[in-house]
Amino acid sequence: xxxxxxxxxxxxxxxxxxxxxxxxxxxxxxxxxxxxxxxxxxxxxxxxxxxxxxxxxxxxxxxxxxxxxxxxxxxxxxxxxxxxxxxxxxxxxxxxxxxxxxxxxxxxxxxxxxxxxxxxxxxxxxxxxxxxxxxxxxxxxxxxxxxxxxxxxxxxxxxxxxxxxx
Amino acid sequence: xxxxxxxxxxxxxxxxxxxxxxxxxxxxxxxxxxxxxxxxxxxxxxxxxxxxxxxxxxxxxxxxxxxxxxxxxxxxxxxxxxxxxxxxxxxxxxxxxxxxxxxxxxxxxxxxxxxxxxxxxxxxxxxxxxxxxxxxxxxxxxxxxxxxxxxxxxxxxxxxxxxxxxxxxxxxxxxxxxxxxxxxxxxxxxxxxxxxxxxxxxxxxxxxxxxxxxxxxxxxxxxxxxxxxxxxxxxxxxxxxxxxxxxxxxxxxxxxxxxxxxxxxxxxxxxxxxxxxxxxxxxxxxxxxxxxxxxxxxxxxxxxxxxxxxxxxxxxxxxxxxxxxxxxxxxxxxxxxxxxxxxxxxxxxxxxxxxxxxxxxxxxxxxxxxxxxxxxxxxxxxxxxxxxxxxxxxxxxxxxxxxxxxxxxxxxxxxxxxxxxxxxxxxxxxxxxxxxxxxxxxxxxxxxxxxxxxxxxxxxxxxxxxxxxxxxxxxxxxxxxxxxxxxxxxxxxxxxxxxxxxxxxxxxxxxxxxxxxxxxxxxxxxxxxxxxxxxxxxxxxxxxxxxxxxxxxxxxxxxxxxxxxxxxxxxxxxxxxxxxxxxxxxxxxxxxxxxxxxxxxxxxxxxxxx
Ligand code: SF4
Ligand code: SF4
Ligand code: SF4
Ligand code: FES
Numbered sequence: 001x002x003x004x005x006x007x008x009x010x011x012x013x014x015x016x017x018x019x020x021x022x023x024x025x026x027x028x029x030x031x032x033x034x035x036x037x038x039x040x041x042x043x044x045x046x047x048x049x050x051x052x053x054x055x056x057x058x059x060x061x062x063x064x065x066x067x068x069x070x071x072x073x074x075x076x077x078x079x080x081x082x083x084x085x086x087x088x089x090x091x092x093x094x095x096x097x098x099x100x101x102x103x104x105x106x107x108x109x110x111x112x113x114x115x116x117x118x119x120x121x122x123x124x125x126x127x128x129x130x131x132x133x134x135x136x137x138x139x140x141x142x143x144x145x146x147x148x149x150x151x152x153x154x155x156x157x158x159x160x161x162x163x164x165x166x
Numbered sequence: 167x168x169x170x171x172x173x174x175x176x177x178x179x180x181x182x183x184x185x186x187x188x189x190x191x192x193x194x195x196x197x198x199x200x201x202x203x204x205x206x207x208x209x210x211x212x213x214x215x216x217x218x219x220x221x222x223x224x225x226x227x228x229x230x231x232x233x234x235x236x237x238x239x240x241x242x243x244x245x246x247x248x249x250x251x252x253x254x255x256x257x258x259x260x261x262x263x264x265x266x267x268x269x270x271x272x273x274x275x276x277x278x279x280x281x282x283x284x285x286x287x288x289x290x291x292x293x294x295x296x297x298x299x300x301x302x303x304x305x306x307x308x309x310x311x312x313x314x315x316x317x318x319x320x321x322x323x324x325x326x327x328x329x330x331x332x333x334x335x336x337x338x339x340x341x342x343x344x345x346x347x348x349x350x351x352x353x354x355x356x357x358x359x360x361x362x363x364x365x366x367x368x369x370x371x372x373x374x375x376x377x378x379x380x381x382x383x384x385x386x387x388x389x390x391x392x393x394x395x396x397x398x399x400x401x402x403x404x405x406x407x408x409x410x411x412x413x414x415x416x417x418x419x420x421x422x423x424x425x426x427x428x429x430x431x432x433x434x435x436x437x438x439x440x441x442x443x444x445x446x447x448x449x450x451x452x453x454x455x456x457x458x459x460x461x462x463x464x465x466x467x468x469x470x471x472x473x474x475x476x477x478x479x480x481x482x483x484x485x486x487x488x489x490x491x492x493x494x495x496x497x498x499x500x501x502x503x504x505x506x507x508x509x510x511x512x513x514x515x516x517x518x519x520x521x522x523x524x525x526x527x528x529x530x531x532x533x534x535x536x537x538x539x540x541x542x543x544x545x546x547x548x549x550x551x552x553x554x555x556x557x558x559x560x561x562x563x564x565x566x567x568x569x570x571x572x573x574x575x576x577x578x579x580x581x582x583x584x585x586x587x588x589x590x591x592x593x594x595x596x597x598x599x600x601x602x603x604x605x606x607x608x609x610x611x612x613x614x615x616x617x618x619x620x621x622x623x624x625x626x627x628x629x630x631x632x633x634x635x636x637x638x639x640x641x642x643x644x645x646x647x648x649x650x651x652x653x654x655x656x657x658x659x660x661x662x663x664x665x666x667x668x669x670x671x672x673x674x675x676x677x678x679x680x681x682x683x684x685x686x687x688x689x690x691x692x693x694x695x696x697x698x699x700x701x702x703x704x705x706x707x708x709x710x711x712x713x714x715x716x717x718x719x720x721x722x723x724x725x726x727x728x729x730x731x732x733x734x735x736x737x738x739x740x741x742x743x744x745x746x747x748x749x750x751x752x753x754x755x756x757x758x759x760x761x762x763x764x765x766x767x768x769x770x771x772x773x774x775x776x
Binding site (some may be wrong): 052071078 | 323328329330332333334335336343345346348354515771772
């Protein structure tokens, strides 16, 4: 795992221990498909997110196909297959924001950070997500970075906004 | 029994029946889309809504059980409006290019439209997904056409137990795929094609080979040879309006000749050949097993003309279904040693056409183009395997499914119904009845037993009409036992051996039998596996059935074809005897080994992408 060193310093257990913890968890849940969601929860708690090798381990241990597991992971927004950055940018694509250029904002951020929606920058600073509505329709287009909402965002100002977080 | 009324008419249905069942009993038509009898019942499309007195909302009739005293109305303004809205919603996210769509006129979305009479003005929505995955050599997935009915998910996960296709993401983004960024061609997909049979629209279909075949037919430098699998003759007619189970062997041969094929051969010939090779391999494995145990001497093996096989593994498993082969390579690679080394019959025939036959007619193998008409999508993949090449030339150049052949016959302007019966060409066209039943679950085993039993005992298989009844039919796992008695002198050491056999079709059953072998608990000496439920008669390339009993009728047709033949056993086919005399030498001999046998590849259970 390449992002090993960049993960927070507080977790003391190494990758091997994480996998053995994962196996124990699966065993505890009797590798039953009906417990898949709980197992994925625990896995995310252990690893911080759900990278492919974790999903493969779950697939092998539970005798399920990857596609079945990926189906569940992609259905619930609380699961992430990407490590989360220090800051999460959420771009509103609700109707009002969409109409007033929300997608241009997404494009601009993708350009600036060189990531796609759902991904995290290499330096682990930002994750990019889109949302249906963050309730700032009157002041569209809006984005949120962590808990701060930015309204009437001008795509040309994005570089400055992001600079505050680096 | 449960009594209810539908549109004012009374009807009684058994416990557990749905409203839809009750309506059908009264001949009341309710449009359905996602529902697939006996296979898929999730009530996801909501096209089949009906009004139930006392219920606040409309009910999906295909999943709602009928109950005592229920009052159902299927034809009210509210019902019509609601299903129209559901239908128009589907259409708003569907490319309506019916005229250039290969499902035109066989599309269930179109058929439902006829009942629903949607408004022409139905609005055009944003399109959720537009990509075509052509990475697989067998299956094409056109996401834009998908209506998310999830029949393919049920068939791939529940019926086949493979689990490649699943719903991913949610809401507007939701789509059926192999998961993540994995394309079908990289996934651990068996290419069985069962998903293409159940898909109601053109979202899953076979990779088209008709253009390649037309091009070969138009190329004067090519000698174009065609062969047809046993199961085609029992199903092709359905594409021309015949009842399921109508045998159209003669018309099929005539149609192929009219299309311009130079030589019309029968894969059945190679099915007979498979029995000789695989039967010999089976005896060889049994003898090898006894040799390992010290029960017979090396000298005895030499006398029988067999190999001293110290690695012989039992049970031996049949190898004619390439979907099954890909399955075991991905999911049970440790059991590959149990699989017969025989190529599938059409690959054998291709190899012989480009050697034995090519030589006879003075054509260079590279100037010959072999087309296999197969009930199978996995065979499109099989011909791309690097093992299926001899002397640098592919054994088979193109595979057409039954459905594709029907399309080409129509395209050629051939009036199928009016065709006179034709026959197959020599020397790769004659077959025994044993070859016909290769197309049905249990058929390969029965054909093998007919020959092996007679070879060892000198007597005919002791069953009524030569049918091994316990291994016929659609049960998931079928077994039989045959004790060898009064064997011929040279086989006397087999007296008392109980030949236990198992037969399965569909990959769930295959998984069960493989786990038994893995755990050292398998009781069998010989196992037949066919990848599709019911065997090739229900293959992934067969006509999409319009008749719930299609499988049964096709199976019965093959048994009829078998019983109608004078020669019922593979080893009695005179052209088989001749090809060994003239060309192959002896079963499992050097030439056979080169042309008719193959090897397998260990593959990961998550496919190439992971
Ligand atoms: S799938 Fe059916 S409705 Fe869709 S374009 Fe093809 S024929 Fe028309
Ligand atoms: S071809 Fe068979 S294994 Fe592959 S996706 Fe379709 S049903 Fe599943
Ligand atoms: S691919 Fe076909 S069978 Fe599968 S969900 Fe889409 S429409 Fe239904
Ligand atoms: S046919 Fe009943 S919900 Fe689809």
